[in-house]
Amino acid sequence: MNPDLNRLQPYPFEKLNALKAAVTPPENLPHIALSIGEPKHESPSFVKQSLNDNMDKLANYPTTKGLPELNATIGQWLTRRFNLTTGSIDPQRHVIPVNGTREAIFSFAQAAIDRTTGDNPLIVTPNPFYQIYEGAAFLAGAEPHFLPCLEEHNFIPDFDAVSDEIWQRCQLLFLCSPGNPTGAVFDSKTLHQLIALADKHDFIIASDECYSELYFDEQHPPTGLLQACSEIGRDDYSRCVVFHSLSKRSNLPGLRSGFIAGDADILKPFLLYRTYHGCAMPIQHQLASIAAWSDEAHVKLNRDQYRAKFDAVLEILGDDLEVSKPDAGFYLWAKTPISDTDFAQQLFAQQHITVLPGRYIGRTVDGLNPGENRVRMALVAPLEECISAAQRIKEFVNTLQQG
Incomplete structure (x- = not known):
């Protein structure tokens, strides 16, 4: 077996299950899960109808490259959403449909890392982070650099503190904007800075933007990496790729539909890799994805529902728990008055609410794990459940203060 498999840590939810197994929650309180970022809003009915109408496509093999109609729809969406130069996206060269961003992010690292350089290549990643970034680095033969x-930096990495030696060894930089778990959004200035660094040190920027459509200000949606490219006239999107998904945007995590877009010279060999990888999206899913990417009304409704939940939960928690509204996304990244693992375990034991300890999605570097003494709370449950959870969390925190 590949010895790098031994370097993979248990997934955060395995650690969480072990933590919860040591206590018994109250049976009289219904369980509320705020631990996993699985959208609970209703999936669009027209997407379900499209799936139903195209089940005869089960008899056809899909192509890895994707249906021309889907690629064209994605290209049009990217151009509208991120104010790209008209015609700069060639759907057949700059877009590849994928089975959700998770599989694409993981597989992209396998194709992007050059093991022959002899200088111990690095994949630079935020910390805390989506654990796929770390696993992708190990299985690609690279080292993650956190x-x-x-x-104090608004939950954005301090890129000025990174040495030239690290950038020189970097082959792939993972970004996550809006961030998981912090909700922090990269601004154009920072993205321009990183593009310049990619040019100077010859690395690829891979921006995970699967939360980009969950934001609060309709007039100021989060900036994307391709948008930053367009702002500086970089219409070939050199060294830049983005990952987008319908899971959060359209409440379709079970559809497993997303795409990678950007530098055509990077996507061409990645497409070749994928033809061997055997990961073509089913045709009926592609047709349903066309319907989803073509409609914004359901996405606006989705944002409205999250706004209502953030407003209600933050009003209830008030000053009892140190937490604030993020830039975007659907997570709260709350400070805990006790250790994050104790907080999560005792909250489950007393209130039957599950949250994710921050240390489980961070790594300790130079004695610091940025996730310690924080918990991630996903406001994915219905509004009434989120309100109930907030009230029970408030009650729990008050017992800690009294103690």
């Missing part, structure tokens, strides 16, 4: 996302 950049802490701290409150």
Whole structure:
């Protein structure tokens, strides 16, 4: 077996299950899960109808490259959403449909890393982070290099503190904007800075933007990496790729539908890799994806529902728990008055609410784990459940203060 498999840590939810198994929650309180980022809003009915109408496509093999109609729809969406130069996206060269961003992010690292350089290649990643970034690095034969996302830098890595030696060894930089778990959004200035660094040190920027459509201000949606390219006239999107998904945007995690877009010279060999990888999206899913990417009304409704939940939960928690509204996304990244693992375990034991300890999605570097003494709370449950959870969390925190 590949010895790098031994370097993979248990997934955060395995650790969480072990933590919860040591206590017994109250049976009289219904369980509320705020631990996993699985959208609970209703999936669009017209997407379900499209799936139903195209089940005869089960008899056809899909192509890895994707239906021309889907690629064209994605290209049009990217151009509208991120104000790209008209015609700069060639759907057949700049877009590849994928089975959700998770599989694409993981497989992209396998194709992007050059093991022959002899200089121990690095994949630079935020910390805390989506654990796929770390696993992708190990299985690609690279080392993850973690950049802490701290409150004093608005949860954006301090890229100025990264040495030239690290950038020179970097072959792939993972970004996550809006961030998981912090909700922090990269601004254009920072993205321009990173593009310049990619040019100077010859690395690829891979921006995970699967939360980009969950934001609060309709007039100021989060900036994307391709948008930053367009702002500086970089219409070939050189060294830049983005990952998008319908899971959060359209409440379709079970559809497993997303795409990668950007530098055509990078996507061409990645497409070749994928033809061997055997990961073509089913045709009926592609047709349903066309319907989803073509409609914004359901996405606006989705944002409205999250706004209502953030407003209600933050009003209830008030000053009892140190937490604030993120830039975007659907997570709260709350400070805990006790250790994050104790907080999560005792909250489950007393209130039957599950949250994710921050240390489980961070790594300790130079004695610091940026996730310690924080918990991630996903406001994915219905509004009434989120309100009930907030009230029970408030009650729990008050018992800690009294103690």
